[in-house]
Amino acid sequence: xxxxxxxxxxxxxxxxxxxxxxxxxxxxxxxxxxxxxxxxxxxxxxxxxxxxxxxxxxxxxxxxxxxxxxxxxxxxxxxxxxxxxxxxxxxxxxxxxxxxxxxxxxxxxxxx
Amino acid sequence: xxxxxxxxxxxxxxxxxxxxxxxxxxxxxxxxxxxxxxxxxxxxxxxxxxxxxxxxxxxxxxxxxxxxxxxxxxxxxxxxxxxxxxxxxxxxxxxxxxxxxxxxxxxxxxxx
Numbered sequence: 001x002x003x004x005x006x007x008x009x010x011x012x013x014x015x016x017x018x019x020x021x022x023x024x025x026x027x028x029x030x031x032x033x034x035x036x037x038x039x040x041x042x043x044x045x046x047x048x049x050x051x052x053x054x055x056x057x058x059x060x061x062x063x064x065x066x067x068x069x070x071x072x073x074x075x076x077x078x079x080x081x082x083x084x085x086x087x088x089x090x091x092x093x094x095x096x097x098x099x100x101x102x103x104x105x106x107x108x109x110x111x112x
Numbered sequence: 113x114x115x116x117x118x119x120x121x122x123x124x125x126x127x128x129x130x131x132x133x134x135x136x137x138x139x140x141x142x143x144x145x146x147x148x149x150x151x152x153x154x155x156x157x158x159x160x161x162x163x164x165x166x167x168x169x170x171x172x173x174x175x176x177x178x179x180x181x182x183x184x185x186x187x188x189x190x191x192x193x194x195x196x197x198x199x200x201x202x203x204x205x206x207x208x209x210x211x212x213x214x215x216x217x218x219x220x221x222x223x224x
Contacts, residue, residue, distance in 0.1 A: 004154070032211035043202055043215035044155070087154070091211045099170070100213055102147075102154040 003027065004103040006088050012109045017078045021106045023071040023088030032091040033064055035073050037084045038105065044087055047073075078110045115139065116216035118203050123221045125190075125197075133188045133219045135203035144186035145204040145213060148172065155202060161186055162208060190221060198223045 006023045013019050025033075033050035048055065050062040050071055061074040071088055085105040092099040116137040125131045135144065143162045147155040157170030161180040175194025180186055190197045200220050204213040 008152075034212065041200075041220075043218050046212055046214065049212065099157060099160070100211065104152065104154040 003092070003101045004088055004090055006103040006106045008104060008106060010107040010109055012111065013078055015078055015080060015110055015112055017110075018074065018076045019078060019108060020075075021073045021086055021088075021108075023073075023103055025069050025071065025088075025090045025101070027090070027092060027101075028066075028069060029093045030090040031093060033062075033071050034089040034100075035060075035062055035071075036087040036089055036102075038087055039084050044102075047086070075108075078108075080110050080112060083108055083110045116203060116205055116214060118201075118216035118219050120219060121217065123219055125221065125223055127223055128192045130189055130191050131221065133190065133201055133203075133221070135186045135188065135216055136184055137186075137203075137205045137216075138184060139205055139214070140183075141205035141214075142183065142208045143206045144180070145206075146170075146176070146178065146186070146188045147202045147204065149200040149202060149218075158188065197221055 003026050035047040036044040037047045038044040048057050050064045052064050054063045059076045063072045085107045087105045088103040089100050092101050119134045145160040146158040149155050156172050158176050159178040161167035167178050167180050177189045200218050202218045203216040206213045
């Protein structure tokens with residue numbers, strides 16, 4: 001099983017749509033979870049951390065299910081500017097230091 | 113402005129040449145990282161450092177070398193031993209004890 005697995009997409013949605021991305025991770029000892037956003041040919045930028053209780057930041061909601069080792073990101077009222085690749089990221093506590101494991105990303109394209 | 117800078121943005125090299133990629137941060141972060149990203153792939157960890165004069169190999173260290181003589185700087189050398197060096201190289205930093213990593217703008221290396 002891959003360490004962090006995401007549906008690569010692409011997800012093509014109209015403006016205003018709600019879209020959900022899912023991610024599974026293999027290391028049950030992972031404690032930190034994130035969603036990063038990466039625009040084409042740019043660096044990844046932290047979108048939000050994911051907490052066990054779930055957390056919301058404006059139109060974005062992240063959920064974590066530790067029992068199923070599953071993370072989700074919900075985007076409501078999609079904007080054109082949301083078009084990007086969304087990376088699911090978890091920490092790897094079995095390695096020395098603070099190592100992050102990145103999924104390959106899910107591509108979102110929002111059209112008018 | 114605090115941040116991470118990488119130079120150059122684009123780099124071309126001939127086969128058999130070593131090349132050094134620069135990464136500087138003024139965020140006062142202790143930990144620094146180098147990743148490689150290939151098209152359609154997740155980020156893969158090359159090397160990381162948690163303290164000056166100390167660094168550890170990541171998942172794909174072969175053909176690369178690093179140094180950490182100053183807290184602010186973590187240069188990466190791509191040697192001629194790296195068989196497929198063409199890629200997007202990303203440098204990141206973080207606070208020790210915090211898993212969130214912040215990225216520089218990246219360097220695109222092309223071997224001709």
